[in-house]
């Protein structure tokens with residue numbers, strides 16, 4: 495299904511808030527996305543027409559199965575991209591923001607490989623040498639000598 499970036503952001507936000515609080519209100523979504531409540535209501539009506547959310551004005555909002563699947567997959571992409579950016583020493587606030595920009599635009603294959611890369615780095619021994627060297631390179635511009643033989 496073709497969704498706009500804004501629609502994907504809404505599904506991601508709704509998914510995250512429900513995961514955290516167990517329910518979601520228009521006000522919560524407005525706060526999370528930094529928009530006004532009337533915009534939220536408008537978008538919820540659109541997402542309801544696409545059968546991605548169930549939305550009743552007074553009883554609240556839930557995701558349909560399909561909406562939940564999309565919300566979860568964007569959230570997962572977001573987390574992977576954020577971890578990747580932090581691995582390469584992007585400060586957390588920027589990593590958070592740029593993960594949100596990147597999550598909409600990358601090819602599934604790229605996401606798959608980035609996910610494997612992040613998992614690989616996280617499973618490596620704590621403080622892999624090459625990451626330490628990368629940090630030194632970022633600070634000084636020098637590539638440290640590798641002290642391993644062979």
Ligand code: FE2
Pocket residue numbers: 506568572593594595597
């Ligand atoms: Fe995001």
